Amino acid sequence: MMFRKILLFLVLVTTASIGAAMAKNTYIIHMDKTKIAAKLFHEVDSMQTYQAVIDSINEMSLQKVDGDQQQETMPAELLYAYETAISGFSAKLSTKQLQKLEKVDGFLSATPDQMLQLHTTNSQQFLGLQNGKGLLSASNLASASDVIIGIVDTGIWPEHASFQDKGMPAVPSRWKGVCEEGTKFSKSNCNKKLIGARYFFKGYEVEYGRINETKEFLSARDQNGHDILAGIDKAVQDGVDVLSMSLGLGPLPFHSDTLAIGSFGAIKSGVFVSTSAGNSGPFSSTLTNSAPWIMSVAASYTDRTFPAVIKLGNGKIVEGISLNSGNALTKPVPVYYPLSRFCLDGSLNETEIKGKIVVCRTSNVSAYIQSENVKKAKGVGMILVNFISDGDELYVQPHILPTARVGYTAGKYVTHYASTAKKPTASIIFKGTVYGRTAPVIARFSSRGPSSIEPDVIKPDVTAPGVNILAAWPPIVGPSERQGDTRSVMFNILSGTSMSCPHVSGLAALLKSVHRDWSPAAIRSALMTTAYTLNNKKSPISDVDSSNSVGPFAYGSGHVDPERAVDPGLIYDIAAEDYLKYLCNLNYTSAEIALFTRGNFTCPKITAFGARDLNYPSFAVNFRGGVQNGSLEYKRTVTNVGIPTSSYAVQVEVPNGVSVIVKPKILSFNKLGQKLSYKVTIVGKSKTSSHSSFGSLTWVSGKFRVRSPIAVTWQ
Missing domain, CATH: 3.30.70 (Alpha-Beta Plaits)
Structure with a gap:
């Protein structure tokens, strides 16, 4: 929007x-x-x-x-x-x-000052959405206005310009929700865009004691705190079509994960659930929200950046990133690299710092506090160098003096020069906003698969814009979120899978507006099978720390492509009962399964239904114990939603160390809604030098390319 x-x-x-x-x-x-x-x-x-x-x-x-x-x-x-x-x-x-x-x-x-139409973040353009065309055509937007997105989060600031309802149609008559009053929140805070708000605090008060209303809002107004399960439950009752939840509880068995439990009830009611994958990357098996009935979203860079060019006194040019603009440090300024590399409070000597650009390393201390410490010591600027654990990840942060952040690789040049030159100097040119960088690139912080809870389903599902995203911000909270930061802003630049998740939630709402009869699984399938794996330079999507390509455990099926997703050709659908059979295969007890059913359901005494039979639009292949020449079989069913009379031929990119057999190799349809099944047999030939190898299976017919990733792992 x-x-x-x-x-x-x-x-x-x-x-x-x-x-x-x-x-x-x-x-x-x-x-x-x-x-x-x-x-x-x-x-x-x-x-x-x-x-x-x-x-x-x-x-x-x-x-x-x-x-x-x-x-x-x-x-x-x-x-x-x-x-x-x-x-x-x-x-x-x-x-x-x-x-x-x-x-x-x-x-x-x-x-x-002028009244300007903000360009927001450039996510809309990067996703290929154009005003007045395709999914954003006038006719589709008129239909989309009847789709309701529910957000389970820390709260909302209703006065923000992002929630003004000018031009919005009437609230859908099927809406059953309310605008619940509370601390500094009245019914008048809701409108035709923010159609309802509720807050859930009983669980919070049980855990942490009574809420102090002088410090926190006992209302839906923005403040940290959830009562998650009750919120999901009420949102479904109220009539939402999409649930967006940028939060997680860590890798937990599904029966111990309240978000997984609540979201299962949502999808049973036809509600699409989008969740964030987590921010614990780049390490493997750090992903949260791995339940197969929800969509798990990774985070990646768009083609927009905010470059800061650092020219060292020896002529070396180093590029960093900064929210600064203008020419405050265009002339050479003395550079100082303190013994206290992390620029901790009280560690900087004003006599040494005054009038200089200070080189600081990232640490557990807030970058805002580091810049504050430099300013207190009369420094005029800061070069913030990534510690080795941060790699080359660069996302902008608010500071209180001119600052450029550089990655670990580039930072080695800066620190070496600053610590060895007799009279080191530097100038910094802030370039503002620049487009055209290589993208998408997977964010280092984005959590990775395979799931430590259930590796037989590839997670995350897709990636979406999640780095340096312009987001609405409550005016009573400083942009750095530090207590001493008294600045008030309407928007902030944020990074995290909590930013990528809402992108997919919005796209799901657009797809729902076009395909009212599609289930949550069908919408997820469309987004997954049409995702792309090449960047804007026509090379494989890579990780920010390396030019090497990454695979499904980083980005799932790839980066979302909404205009292709609206017309995917084929979809993989899944009924709620199939998820329950899947849980039975995980050997959950009757009591544990009852958490999801909220009714009578008994696992079949004899069932051939395994995780490999779940009609998921991807293939997680796990050879346990280093098995060679063993085979695993997968059954899938696709539904024709493209052209009534059409034939699809299979194309396989075979992962290293296995052979892949698909039967049949051609799927011929003669009507819309027709379902056809196929089987995939994957034979382990030899274990590769790494623990995993990747490939894909794609059904091709004319303009349609219905792609599913294959991830093979030797355990």
Whole structure:
């Protein structure tokens, strides 16, 4: 969806030039702080500096000067002070007050604030969605407006511009939910876009005691805390079509995982459930939310970046990343690499730091605190170098002074130069926003498979944009989330699988609007079988730490492609009872299975139904005990949703160490909705040098390519 920044202007219409000169408008003021008069300058607090500038303007405005027809009656008003993105502030000024400000030492320029349509994150463009076309055509959007997405999360800030309902149609008549009142949350906070809100706190209070309403909101307003199972249950009752849950409880057996239990009840009611894969990568088997009835989403980079070019005094150029913009550090500045590599509180000596760019290594301490420590010691900038455990992962973070972050590989050049050169210097050029980088690239933090709970289903399912994503932000929380960060912003740049999950939730809603009769499994299948595995440079998707390609345990079936998913050709559907048979195969007890059924269900006494028979659109092949020449058989059924009369031929990319036999090799359909089955036999020939190898099975017919990944693992 597109976010808009709404500015409210009060306009006084008059024929008198006096009124025009005194009418207030909002301006962005760019200042050179080094030239501001000493009596106005506050070295630590920019807000105080610019307030002093505004106060001086107000004092001049109150003094009646010969020629003035009227004295100012409304003072100029400081709105925000900027330190990182630009040097300056925003203020409400009359034309005459602006003219006085232009004469103040340090004034550079003034730009009228404008009502802009934000470009949001560039996810929409990167996903191939175009306004007015395909899934975002007017006819489809009209249908999509009747799809309801339920979000189980920490809360919401209803006044945010992202939730304004201008142009939204009436709330669907089938909606049964309410707008539950609580601390600073009333029924009027809901509208035609935010159609309902509930909060669940009883479980929280049992665990942690009574909620202190002076510090936390006892309402649906944004604050940490869940009562997850009750929230899922009520959302289904209220009539949501999609559940988006960017949270997880760690790798747990399904019967011990409240999210898995609750989401099973949701899919039984036809609700699609999208979840985040977790942020514990790059290590294997770190994935959460591996239940086969939910969609697990990995995180990857888009083609947008925020480069910061560091030029060292020896001529070496190192590229990093930064949210800074402008030219604050374009001239060479002395560089200092302290003995306290992590720039901990109290470890930096002002005598050594003042006026220098400080090189700090990432640590368990917040990057914001590190920049705060550098600023306290009178440093003018920071180069934040990844520790070896962070690799070359680069995602932007908010700081309070000009900062560039570099990966571990590039950081080795920076630290070596800073610690060996006699008089090291550096300059930093902030490039702002740049498009066209190689993408998608799997984020290092994105959790990987195979699932430690049940490796017979490949997880994650897909990957989606999850790094450096523009997201709505509560104004009472600073962008760094640190207690001392008093800045207020409407949007923040965030990274995590909690960012990629909502992308898939939104796409599922769009697909649901086109295919009302599709089950949650059918929607998941469409997103998986149409996903792609080549980046925008036509090379295999790689990991951020390496140019080497990665496989299904990192990105599942690949990166989502919504315009292809709406017309996938074939789908793999799964009934709720099949999931229960799958649980029976896991040897769950009757009591454990009852957690999912909430009714009568008895596992078949004799069943040939195994994990390999679950009609999943991927193939997890596990040879246990290093078996060679053993074979595993898989049965799958596909439903024709493409062209009534059509034939699909199989294409197999055979993983190393096995042979693959598919019968039949051609599937011929003569009507829509027709189901045909096939069998796949995978024979283990020899164990590869690694524990896993990857391939794929694709059914091809004209424009349709219905692809399923194959992951072979020797255990």
